[in-house]
Amino acid sequence: MSTQTTIIDSSQLPLKMLILDAARKLFAEHGYAQVSMRKLATTIGYSPTTIYHHFKDKKELFLCLTEETYRDFLHAINEILSVSKSPRDALKNILHTFVTMGLENPNAYRVGFMMETDLWKVRDSQFEHNPLGKTMYDRINSCVKKCMLPGSTDEDILVTSNSIIAATHGLTALLVTYPNFEWGPVHKLKKQVIDSAVDSIV
Amino acid sequence: MSTQTTIIDSSQLPLKMLILDAARKLFAEHGYAQVSMRKLATTIGYSPTTIYHHFKDKKELFLCLTEETYRDFLHAINEILSVSKSPRDALKNILHTFVTMGLENPNAYRVGFMMETDLWKVRDSQFEHNPLGKTMYDRINSCVKKCMLPGSTDEDILVTSNSIIAATHGLTALLVTYPNFEWGPVHKLKKQVIDSAVDSIV
DNA sequence: ATCCTCGCTTAACAGTGTTAAGCTGGGGAT
DNA sequence: ATCCCCAGCTTAACACTGTTAAGCGAGGAT
Numbered sequence: 344m345s346t347q348t349t350i351i352d353s354s355q356l357p358l359k360m361l362i363l364d365a366a367r368k369l370f371a372e373h374g375y376a377q378v379s380m381r382k383l384a385t386t387i388g389y390s391p392t393t394i395y396h397h398f399k400d401k402k403e404l405f406l407c408l409t410e411e412t413y414r415d416f417l418h419a420i421n422e423i424l425s426v427s428k429s430p431r432d433a434l435k436n437i438l439h440t441f442v443t444m445g446l447e448n449p450n451a452y453r454v455g456f457m458m459e460t461d462l463w464k465v466r467d468s469q470f471e472h473n474p475l476g477k478t479m480y481d482r483i484n485s486c487v488k489k490c491m492l493p494g495s496t497d498e499d500i501l502v503t504s505n506s507i508i509a510a511t512h513g514l515t516a517l518l519v520t521y522p523n524f525e526w527g528p529v530h531k532l533k534k535q536v537i538d539s540a541v542d543s544i545v
Numbered sequence: 546m547s548t549q550t551t552i553i554d555s556s557q558l559p560l561k562m563l564i565l566d567a568a569r570k571l572f573a574e575h576g577y578a579q580v581s582m583r584k585l586a587t588t589i590g591y592s593p594t595t596i597y598h599h600f601k602d603k604k605e606l607f608l609c610l611t612e613e614t615y616r617d618f619l620h621a622i623n624e625i626l627s628v629s630k631s632p633r634d635a636l637k638n639i640l641h642t643f644v645t646m647g648l649e650n651p652n653a654y655r656v657g658f659m660m661e662t663d664l665w666k667v668r669d670s671q672f673e674h675n676p677l678g679k680t681m682y683d684r685i686n687s688c689v690k691k692c693m694l695p696g697s698t699d700e701d702i703l704v705t706s707n708s709i710i711a712a713t714h715g716l717t718a719l720l721v722t723y724p725n726f727e728w729g730p731v732h733k734l735k736k737q738v739i740d741s742a743v744d745s746i747v
Numbered sequence: 748a749t750c751c752t753c754g755c756t757t758a759a760c761a762g763t764g765t766t767a768a769g770c771t772g773g774g775g776a777t
Numbered sequence: 778a779t780c781c782c783c784a785g786c787t788t789a790a791c792a793c794t795g796t797t798a799a800g801c802g803a804g805g806a807t
Contacts, residue, residue, distance in 0.1 A: 358785090374661060376578075379763060390787050392766075401764065457659060457722060459576060502729045506716070506737040513715020514708070520659060527704045535708040539745035543737070560754090581794060592756050594797075603795065 359397045361387050367408055374450045412455040413475035420482050430489035438511045438537045445515035452519055490544050503544060510540040561599045563589050569610055576652045614657040615677035622684050632691035640713045640739045647717035654721055692746050705746060712742040
């Protein structure tokens with residue numbers, strides 16, 4: 344057994360990267376259910392089994408990609424927070440970006456925020472499988488808190504924050520699910536949904 | 546060829562009804578993807594092929610069930626409209642019921658309003674496969690219109706209505722997707738989301 | 748008795764996620 | 778130089794999935 348001077352971390356192994364790159368592309372183009380392990384394998388020129396040497400199963404592969412999605416969103420949020428004047432401004436900007444990013448990559452949004460997964464159904468591990476998602480959520484939460492009166496209770500903050508998230512998510516989800524319905528001009532929808540939600544903060 | 550004095554309409558054929566009843570139950574319990582045609586067949590005591598004599602494919606079967614969902618929602622909406630004093634009252638009641646019904650039957654809600662289907666992606670057949678959905682949508686739309694100033698443009702009405710629907714849908718979708726997350730008291734969330742959206746109507 | 752039709756089944760095709768078992772080529776040890 | 782081992786990959790299979798072509802068999806009509 345040699346000294347383990349592993350400089351390259353396992354997530355950057357060429358083959359693992361190759362799989363993730365191909366999977367990201369295919370998932371984005373066709374959606375989760377439409378991409379089979381076999382198709383993925385042939386596009387990278389390996390046998391299906393090879394994928395299973397780097398990922399436990401299809402779900403774990405999907406989870407890696409959702410983490411990327413969360414990372415992207417978190418990155419954008421951090422950027423906005425660092426340049427915004429007021430918390431209210433920051434919040435509205437974050438929500439606008441949220442919708443925009445969702446519409447730019449609808450399949451990623453689906454997988455990240457709309458998918459039926461038993462992972463999210465475990466009671467006592469709310470964000471165990473999704474620390475980046477938790478960070479994201481916390482950023483928004485604390486931003487909402489800053490917009491509220493100092494005396495607000497924790498529950499008030501929680502409910503307000505979640506309500507705003509819900510409204511924003513709803514618009515994105517609707518546009519992602521029914522992309523061809525005549526919803527009206529997207530920028531107006533975004534403005535109305537976000538303004539209604541945020542401006543209702545006391 | 547006999548005279549076609551068919552009194553019982555085809556949707557009430559015993560076997561077709563049997564299939565739908567079983568499917569509705571299984572879908573509600575396990576979700577769309579988890580119910581296979583074979584499992585459905587064995588639970589009703591027939592071979593899988595038999596189902597295909599009554600439904601073109603799994604998608605058509607699922608569509609029949611979504612129509613039931615839409616019918617239920619529409620029924621509730623009509624009931625509320627017939628007893629409400631003001632349009633604003635009616636609208637808020639409708640939206641509250643919308644969330645409540647969604648949470649009561651999350652799998653039906655998923656299939657009806659959150660599912661990835663190429664059906665909704667056809668450009669010029671917005672509601673062709675879903676007339677009940679259209680009626681539902683129109684009811685809400687006209688209710689929003691009544692809440693607005695007489696001079697409002699069609700686009701304003703459209704955007705306002707869709708924004709309200711989006712916010713409400715967002716809450717339901719979030720609760721359906723992450724049922725075990727600590728969102729806070731559901732009744733408060735409903736109130737906040739719906740009030741923020743509806744009270745923003747000028 | 749024959750035929751024919753209707754309701755259903757058998758058996759198969761092509762595809763899915765997943766895994767046990769095996770092959771193979773290159774590097775370290777002898 | 779030879780051996781051996783093991784990492785990395787593949788083959789082949791299992792148990793599923795949606796779907797369909799072909800066929801069976803009982804009952805009524807002629």
